[in-house]
Amino acid sequence: MELSRELLTAEMIDPGTGEPARTTIEVRRDPLTGHSSRILPERGLMSASDFDLEAFARKSQPSCPFCPGQVDQVTPKLAATIHPDGRITRGEAVLFANLHAYSSHSSVSVYSPRLHYLPVGEITRRLLNDNLATQVAFAQAVMAADPPSRWASINANHMLPSGSSLFHPHMQGIVDSQPTTMQRLLADVPAQRFDDYLDTERRLGERYLGNTGRFEWIASFAPIAPAELRAFATGISSPAELDGELVGELAHGLALALGAYAEMGFQSFNCAIYGAPPATEGYPLNLRLACRSNLKAFYRSDSTFLERLHWEGAVDVVPEIVARRIGDRFRR
Ligand SMILES: [Zn+2]
Numbered sequence: 001m002e003l004s005r006e007l008l009t010a011e012m013i014d015p016g017t018g019e020p021a022r023t024t025i026e027v028r029r030d031p032l033t034g035h036s037s038r039i040l041p042e043r044g045l046m047s048a049s050d051f052d053l054e055a056f057a058r059k060s061q062p063s064c065p066f067c068p069g070q071v072d073q074v075t076p077k078l079a080a081t082i083h084p085d086g087r088i089t090r091g092e093a094v095l096f097a098n099l100h101a102y103s104s105h106s107s108v109s110v111y112s113p114r115l116h117y118l119p120v121g122e123i124t125r126r127l128l129n130d131n132l133a134t135q136v137a138f139a140q141a142v143m144a145a146d147p148p149s150r151w152a153s154i155n156a157n158h159m160l161p162s163g164s165s166l167f168h169p170h171m172q173g174i175v176d177s178q179p180t181t182m183q184r185l186l187a188d189v190p191a192q193r194f195d196d197y198l199d200t201e202r203r204l205g206e207r208y209l210g211n212t213g214r215f216e217w218i219a220s221f222a223p224i225a226p227a228e229l230r231a232f233a234t235g236i237s238s239p240a241e242l243d244g245e246l247v248g249e250l251a252h253g254l255a256l257a258l259g260a261y262a263e264m265g266f267q268s269f270n271c272a273i274y275g276a277p278p279a280t281e282g283y284p285l286n287l288r289l290a291c292r293s294n295l296k297a298f299y300r301s302d303s304t305f306l307e308r309l310h311w312e313g314a315v316d317v318v319p320e321i322v323a324r325r326i327g328d329r330f331r332r
Helices: 053-063 125-145 181-187 191-204 244-263 305-309 319-331
Strands: 005-013 020-029 036-039 088-090 093-097 105-110 151-158 170-176 208-211 215-219 229-233 269-274 285-291 313-315
Touching: 088 125, 093 125, 105 125, 125 151, 125 170, 125 244, 181 269, 191 208, 191 215, 208 319, 215 244, 215 319, 229 244, 244 269, 244 285, 244 319, 305 313
Parallel strands: 036 313
Antiparallel strands: 005 020, 020 036, 088 093, 093 105, 105 170, 151 170, 151 269, 208 215, 215 229, 229 285, 269 285
C-alpha cells in the first residue's frame, strides 16, 4: 500500500526582514476512509497543561452528580429490560443511563464514584479494565434485549475541552440501530484494506507502536486530532464480543498510551472504540485515541473550521514524533 502524501509550500514576506520566507505543509490521506490531514510545522499549538486541575476538582465536587452519595440518587437507571438492577458495576466502576441520550441506548460509566479527580496519568489499567467491562456488559445486554441495536461504540470525553460537560471522569457507550458517520465509513472499508494498512505500518515501522496480543497499535498516518493513535484487533468486530482477557489487554494498551499523553503534558483526550455489528466478516474492532487542548481560561480549541466543517485534520504534532515518544512503552 502506498501511503499518500503531498508537500505544499507557502511563501510569504517575513515582516521582520522583508525577505521571502517559506513554510512546508504536508497533506496526507488516511488509507482507510480517505480523510485528509495537514501536518504543520511545530507551532506550539498544543501547549502542556499548567492548569490547577486539583483546585478545579475541589470547586466542582460539591455539585457533582457522579460522586459518592449522589450517583445512586440522581443518575438515571437503565430500563429493566436491559438490566434488572438499573446499573452495571465492575470493581469500582458504575454504569448508568445517560441523562442526555444520543441514541436509543446511551450510557455513562464512571471509573469510580470516589475518583472525581483523576488526572490522565493516574488512569490505571485496573480502572480502565473495570470501566470497559461495564460498557461491554451494557452492549451485550442491549443487543440481547433489542436485537436491531447492533452498532456499539465505547467512547470518552475526558475533561471539558474534549466535550465533557461534567468534570468527573467517565466513559460513554452508544448502542444503536444507526451507525455514526465514522462507524459507517469504517464498516464500508474492504477487509483487505485494513490488512494492507497494518502490513504497511508494520513494515515501515516509523508509526508502528506494537502489539499487546490481539491489538496492534499505531500512530495515525493522517490524524484527525493531535497525537492520534489507532488500535486494531482482527477477528472481532464489536465491543460486545470482547471477553475478559481482551478487555484486560485493551485496558493495558490504553493505560500505556494515556501514561505517555500525561508525560507529554496532555490532560484532555477523546477516545472512540468503533464497533460494527457483531460477527461482521473482515472488520477489525478498532479505536481512535487523541489529545485535546488542555483546560485553561481562554484556551485555544484544537478543533477549528478545518476539523469541524472541512473534516480535515490540521496538527502540528508530527505522527512519527508521537510514535517515538510512545512506542517504547509498548515494546518494553
Ligand atoms: Zn464527582
